Amino acid sequence: MWKIKMWTKQYLISVAFVTIIAVITGYFLWNNAGERKIEPGNGNCSGYCLGPEDAPVTIDAYVDFTCHICVEKGLLIAQALEMYPERLRFIYHHYPESDFSNEVAQALEYAGSQGMFWDLYEEFIANPPTSIGEIVAISTAVGLSSNEVSDALESNEFLHSVEAARQEAVAQGVYFVGVFINGKEYEKYPGTLEDLVQAIELELKKTGG
Amino acid sequence: MSKLSKWLSNAYLFLLLRGLLGIMFITSAVTKFPHHEAFVGVVKGYDILPDFLATAYADSLPWVELIFGAYLVLAIMVRISAIVSLLMAISFMVANVTAISRGDEHCGSCFGELTILPVEQAIIMDSLIIIASLILIFFQPQKHLFSLESLVNKKPALE
Numbered sequence A: 001m002w003k004i005k006m007w008t009k010q011y012l013i014s015v016a017f018v019t020i021i022a023v024i025t026g027y028f029l030w031n032n033a034g035e036r037k038i039e040p041g042n043g044n045c046s047g048y049c050l051g052p053e054d055a056p057v058t059i060d061a062y063v064d065f066t067c068h069i070c071v072e073k074g075l076l077i078a079q080a081l082e083m084y085p086e087r088l089r090f091i092y093h094h095y096p097e098s099d100f101s102n103e104v105a106q107a108l109e110y111a112g113s114q115g116m117f118w119d120l121y122e123e124f125i126a127n128p129p130t131s132i133g134e135i136v137a138i139s140t141a142v143g144l145s146s147n148e149v150s151d152a153l154e155s156n157e158f159l160h161s162v163e164a165a166r167q168e169a170v171a172q173g174v175y176f177v178g179v180f181i182n183g184k185e186y187e188k189y190p191g192t193l194e195d196l197v198q199a200i201e202l203e204l205k206k207t208g209g
Numbered sequence B: 001m002s003k004l005s006k007w008l009s010n011a012y013l014f015l016l017l018r019g020l021l022g023i024m025f026i027t028s029a030v031t032k033f034p035h036h037e038a039f040v041g042v043v044k045g046y047d048i049l050p051d052f053l054a055t056a057y058a059d060s061l062p063w064v065e066l067i068f069g070a071y072l073v074l075a076i077m078v079r080i081s082a083i084v085s086l087l088m089a090i091s092f093m094v095a096n097v098t099a100i101s102r103g104d105e106h107c108g109s110c111f112g113e114l115t116i117l118p119v120e121q122a123i124i125m126d127s128l129i130i131i132a133s134l135i136l137i138f139f140q141p142q143k144h145l146f147s148l149e150s151l152v153n154k155k156p157a158l159e
Helices: A009-031 A068-083 A099-113 A117-126 A132-141 A146-155 A159-171 A193-207 B003-008 B011-045 B051-073 B078-101 B119-138 B148-152
Strands: A048-050 A057-063 A088-094 A178-181 B106-111 B115-118
Touching: A009 B011, A009 B051, A009 B148, A048 A117, A057 A068, A057 A193, A068 A088, A068 A117, A068 A193, A088 A099, A088 A159, A099 A117, A099 A132, A099 A146, A099 A159, A117 A132, A132 A146, A178 A193, B011 B051, B011 B078, B011 B119, B051 B078, B078 B119, B115 B119
Parallel strands: A057 A088
Antiparallel strands: A048 A088, A057 A178, B106 B115
């Protein structure tokens, strides 16, 4: 049988004290919200890039294709790139967080070696693959050789490039997938095109672009 | 009293469960607070709750975790705190099962930016929290070890 027992005055005060300390701690942490920032690339292409080098706004995307929010953000960025062709630079970085997304990244690297990175990227963003079979099928649909894609994945020929990209991201202070606009994290999950346009416009105002 | 319930009511086991749950919730809260806006986005991204409820849930969760985590550590209202932790664990479980069903592989929001758990591990953790909470709710020892009440008076706390 559960019992209700009375608190003593001292105990009540102590509980109130603990609660107040917890609330003050929470209030302090809440109001000192940290922003995830990376060193802005200033257009330097450390991954795969689209848009002019001197664009006033650079979007760095650290992408895992098994993360649906990353994919949805990728679709929004593609629309934003069409809206700001001269003022927006997009840099794609691999950030695979699972074995399968590692395979997707390796397929993209292979496509990159054939000069077809963006063709495959667009297809993966539109229809994220969920199996090795789908990776090969989509790659073949954009014009890559199915045998060569399969061989590249089996041999892990591009694993080193993917791991290097990941290590570079970690060195930048990126420890989770994310999108950064001029080095500042874009904290929408995924947000709308209007949200993204607003963030880009804000940066354009700041940079006078 | 059966042997099992006697064992589950052991004061040291209780202390261990209270401590682990409490510290885990406090850690989880502290890692969420600095990125609370991002956490709202993560909760909305699950598409389980309407936007206003997702915002309310995400904004209140770190506070609830912090306060009831502290209560568990100090054995304040243990049964009520355990019920709250059970409800939180159920909500995490729903979110993680949803995440698995749509193909996500990681629970990026479980511990803010401290660590990223694979969804399967997060579900195992949720299950353990549920079991621990149920033990705290239904099997109370005669006396709580290292509790606030033992510091301030000899009378038992509200249960």
